[in-house]
Structures are given as C-alpha cells and as structure tokens.
Amino acid sequence: MDSGSPYHWLRELRCDSNSSNPISLLIECAKCVATGSIKNADIGLEYISQISSPDGNAVQRMVTYFSEALGYRIVKHLPGVYKALNSSKTSLSSDDILVQKYFYDLCPFLKFSYLITNQAIIESMEFEKVVHIIDLHCSEPAQWIDLLQTLKKRKGGPPHLKITGIHEKKEVLEQMSLHLTAEAGKLDFPLQFNPIVSKLEDVDFDNLPVKTGEAVAITSVLQLHSLLATDDEMAGRISPAGPTSFNLQRAVHMSQRTFAEWLERDMINAYILSPDSALSPLFLGASPKMGIFLNAMRKLQPKLIVVTEQESNLNGCNLLERIDRALYFYSALFDCLESTVTRTSMERQKLESILLGKQIKNIIACEGVDRKERHEKLEKWNLRLEMAGCVKVPLSYNGRIEATNLLQKYSHKYKFREVNDCLLVCWSDIPLFSVSAWSFRR
Incomplete structure (x- = not known):
C-alpha cells in the first residue's frame, strides 16, 4: 500500500535528477502498480504523459506504449470500466495485415529469417522429388516466391512443391494463393497451395494433406511462443477482466473505504495470485499445449523444422522482471527504427502503435491464457526442442553470406552471430531474434 502522501512522492520526483528520464520514471510506476500503490502510479503515469510522445525520439515513443500498458x-481490474473503454474499439483485420507488411519492409528480421529458412530447405531437399512445406504462419508471399525462383534453377529440375499455408485470417491466405499461383504460372513451376484457416493452437495435424513419400519441412516464424501460455487450474480461476468479479459483498466493503483503497487491495491480490507459466520452463508439463503441439508435429516425420523466435526472456510471472526485460528488448527495436526510418513516417508510426504497442500491452497488462507474448531465449528453445526429440540441423554457409549482405543494406549496426549451430540477428550487440533448424530423431 502507499507509504506517505502521493503528493510528497511527486515533489520528490520533480526534485530528482532522474525525473526527466522517462524510463526511470516508468520503472518507478511499475513498482507502484506491482505493490498496489495506485495513487502514486496514477501520478507517475500522468507525469510520463508530459515527457513522452508517440512522435518523439525512440525512448519517448517506447515509453508511451509501456505507460499505456501499465494503465491497461x-x-x-475494473471490469466495468475496462469494458466501457473498449466496447467500441475494434481491431481491423486490414490494419493487422498492413503492419506486418511494414515490419517486413522497415526491418530486416523477417527477410533474414526467410533467407536462412529457404537456404536450409534448398540444401536439405536437394534430391527430393516431392517437397511439402507446412508454413505455420503463412503471410508473406515474397518468401515462397524467392524459393520458387531458386528451385526452378535446380540441377535436374525443380521438385513438385506443395505448400500448406496456415493462418487464422482467410483473406491473408487468399492473397498468398493469388501471388504464388501467378508466380508458379510464370515460371511453369509445379506448385500446389493448400490454405488452412486456423489458429496455431487449433491446427489439426492429423488432417493436413500430407502423403506418404513427401519430404516435409515445417517453418515457424514468431509463432511457437504463443503456445507457452499457461492453461492450468490457477489460470482458470483468474478471469480475463481481473482476479475476481464485482459482486454485492464487495460493493458493501467498497462503501466502507475509498474506491482507491479497494482497487489497491485488488491489485495486490492479483499480483500475488498471478500464475507463473514458467514454473519450470524446461518441463513440458508446464506448457502442455507446446508438448502436444510438438508431439503432433513429430507424427508427420518432418525432414526439417526451422524456428524463428524473439530472443528475450518474457515468460516469467514477476511483473517487474518482465518489464525490465521487455524494456531491454524493445528499446533496441525502437532504436533500430529511429536509426533507419524517419520520425514522421506514417508506416513507422502504425508499426509502433499497432504491432509493437499491442505486443507490449499483452506482455504487461495480461496474465494467464491471455498473455500470448511469452518470448524465451534460444537456450530454452534448444532444450525444449531437444527434450521433444529434435536434433540440430546446421545452417547453411551460403545462407550466412547472403544474410550478411542483406543486413548491411539496412545498417552497419545490424549483425548476426552463430551460437551452437543457430543464428542470432542483433542490433549492435543486442540479440533480438534467433533462427534454428531441427529434425526429429529417427
């Protein structure tokens, strides 16, 4: 609860030399939220709004979305207020699709992943007659158009290529089909595209159109982490709107104390009860969806699996640790945009507000099954996949040469480094995304 007057806290804040640093102030606000000091958090967030802006420098822009997430x-924990504020807000599918395109265009991370993935497919499928790619998030036609063009030149002729594209939005798959079919027609390339409209966790691997004799490759770009959301009994007891629902008994208790005091107590209870999905991050039982999903993948006997994930540890329960790690990760992302894209760019503004802002909000404001942005570092992915029966497939030397050229086109501050046969793509020396290739032990 609060210690001392919130106004005294504000006076100290304004006298503090760090008060002009929005990140320091944000961390102090996070501490207030975590301990239930809602009055102080409110004062701090109001002050942050005066020194941050979605149109400012990288730090100001990032802090804007972090403070918004703390507010959410x-x-x-006020279900009625939350629903009232969000009752008229709708997420336009077209906006979500558009910002994914901006992320592809403005940053090299997806291009890097696609380049390395395609090279791994080309080398592992060198002598295969029928290749079947299962894309777990089929959204960018450029990746597979590049693959078609490369395979067309393959010595001995191209394989018959099947692509099963999975995405929850039908319109995305329709556009993919149009682009890929048109390109295959131009190249006279034997291509079959199978669209599957489904959320990742609902994919029915038993009914995918995979036939005996096909060489299967599975690609996952920034998808698997969403399966780490805890779905145990504790998570089920915490509703999406808050830890408990409003009822008459609570209304009586509210009448006996101020609304702010009631809210602070509620926030403390939520903080204590919030489940830790990473109770044992290397134990598949702590993320049952992931275990089931990997086991279903194994039944397809894929020759190759390529996984791209964010390189950050955001799957823990502790709110303050999560915010600290998220600040480290997203400060690098916002900085690379600041260095390579103008501040007035409408594409950058939409990318930051709709895509990055939405991710930050999910990391900070959500718990339990609602929290999908549960990034983990490469070392944990390696152990998790090895426990599921996977072995590493070394990544291509030729792919690395092409990847170096790609990154240099954006900025000399983009780099990559190899760690245990996997690649980390970095901004300066900060790793942001990992790419690793696998196959199941026979």
Missing part, C-alpha cells in the same frame, strides 16, 4: 493493467 490497472484498468483491467
């Missing part, structure tokens, strides 16, 4: 975390 507070409001989510």
Whole structure:
C-alpha cells in the first residue's frame, strides 16, 4: 500500500535528477502498480504523459506504449470500466495485415529469417522429388516466391512443391494463393497451395494433406511462443477482466473505504495470485499445449523444422522482471527504427502503435491464457526442442553470406552471430531474434 502522501512522492520526483528520464520514471510506476500503490502510479503515469510522445525520439515513443500498458493493467481490474473503454474499439483485420507488411519492409528480421529458412530447405531437399512445406504462419508471399525462383534453377529440375499455408485470417491466405499461383504460372513451376484457416493452437495435424513419400519441412516464424501460455487450474480461476468479479459483498466493503483503497487491495491480490507459466520452463508439463503441439508435429516425420523466435526472456510471472526485460528488448527495436526510418513516417508510426504497442500491452497488462507474448531465449528453445526429440540441423554457409549482405543494406549496426549451430540477428550487440533448424530423431 502507499507509504506517505502521493503528493510528497511527486515533489520528490520533480526534485530528482532522474525525473526527466522517462524510463526511470516508468520503472518507478511499475513498482507502484506491482505493490498496489495506485495513487502514486496514477501520478507517475500522468507525469510520463508530459515527457513522452508517440512522435518523439525512440525512448519517448517506447515509453508511451509501456505507460499505456501499465494503465491497461490497472484498468483491467475494473471490469466495468475496462469494458466501457473498449466496447467500441475494434481491431481491423486490414490494419493487422498492413503492419506486418511494414515490419517486413522497415526491418530486416523477417527477410533474414526467410533467407536462412529457404537456404536450409534448398540444401536439405536437394534430391527430393516431392517437397511439402507446412508454413505455420503463412503471410508473406515474397518468401515462397524467392524459393520458387531458386528451385526452378535446380540441377535436374525443380521438385513438385506443395505448400500448406496456415493462418487464422482467410483473406491473408487468399492473397498468398493469388501471388504464388501467378508466380508458379510464370515460371511453369509445379506448385500446389493448400490454405488452412486456423489458429496455431487449433491446427489439426492429423488432417493436413500430407502423403506418404513427401519430404516435409515445417517453418515457424514468431509463432511457437504463443503456445507457452499457461492453461492450468490457477489460470482458470483468474478471469480475463481481473482476479475476481464485482459482486454485492464487495460493493458493501467498497462503501466502507475509498474506491482507491479497494482497487489497491485488488491489485495486490492479483499480483500475488498471478500464475507463473514458467514454473519450470524446461518441463513440458508446464506448457502442455507446446508438448502436444510438438508431439503432433513429430507424427508427420518432418525432414526439417526451422524456428524463428524473439530472443528475450518474457515468460516469467514477476511483473517487474518482465518489464525490465521487455524494456531491454524493445528499446533496441525502437532504436533500430529511429536509426533507419524517419520520425514522421506514417508506416513507422502504425508499426509502433499497432504491432509493437499491442505486443507490449499483452506482455504487461495480461496474465494467464491471455498473455500470448511469452518470448524465451534460444537456450530454452534448444532444450525444449531437444527434450521433444529434435536434433540440430546446421545452417547453411551460403545462407550466412547472403544474410550478411542483406543486413548491411539496412545498417552497419545490424549483425548476426552463430551460437551452437543457430543464428542470432542483433542490433549492435543486442540479440533480438534467433533462427534454428531441427529434425526429429529417427
């Protein structure tokens, strides 16, 4: 609870030399939220709004979305207020698709992943007659168009290529089909595209159109981490709107104390009860969806699996640790945009507000099954996949040469490094995304 007057805290803040640093202030606000000091958090967030802006420098822009996420975390424990504020807000499918395109265009991370993935497919499928790719998030036609063009030149002729594209939005798959079919027609390339409209966790691997004799490759770009959301009994007891629902008994208790005091107590209870999906991050039982999913993949006997994930540890329960790690990760992302894209760019503004802002909000404001942005570092992915029966497939030397050229076109500050046969793509020396290739032990 609060210690001392919130106004005294504000006076100290304004006298503090760090008060002009929005990140320091944000961390102090996070501490207030975590301990239930809602009055102080409110004052701090109001002050942050005066020194941050979605149109400012990289730090100001990032802090804007972090402070918004903290605000949402507070409001989510007021179900009525939260619903009232969000009742008319709708997420346009066209906006979500558009910002994914901006991320592809403005940053090299997806291009890097696609380049390395395609090279791994080309080398592992060198002598295969029928190749079947299962894309777990089929959204960017450029990746597979590049693959078609490369395979067309393959010595001995191209394989018969089947691509099963999985995405929850039908319109995305329709556009993929149009682009890929048109390109295959131009190249006279034997291609079959199978669209599957489904969320990742609902994919029915038993009914995918995989036939005996096909060489299967599975690609996952920034998808598997969403399966780490805890779905145990504790998570089920915490509703999406908050830890408990509003009822008459609570209304009586509210009448006996101020609304702010009631909210602070509620926030403390939520903080204590919030489940830790990473109770044992290397134990598949702690993320049952992941275990089931990997086991279903194994039944397809894929020759190759390529996984791209964010390189950050955001799957823990502790709110302050999560915010600290998220600040480290997203500060690098916002900085690379600041260095390579103008501040007035409408594409950058939409990318930051719709894509990155939405991710930050999910990391900070959500718990339990609602929290999908549960990034983990490469070392944990390696152990998890090895426990599921996977072995590493070394990544291509030729792919690395092409990847170096790609990154240099954006900025000399983009680099990559090899770690245990996997690749980390970095901004300066900060690793942001990992790419690794696998196959199941026979």
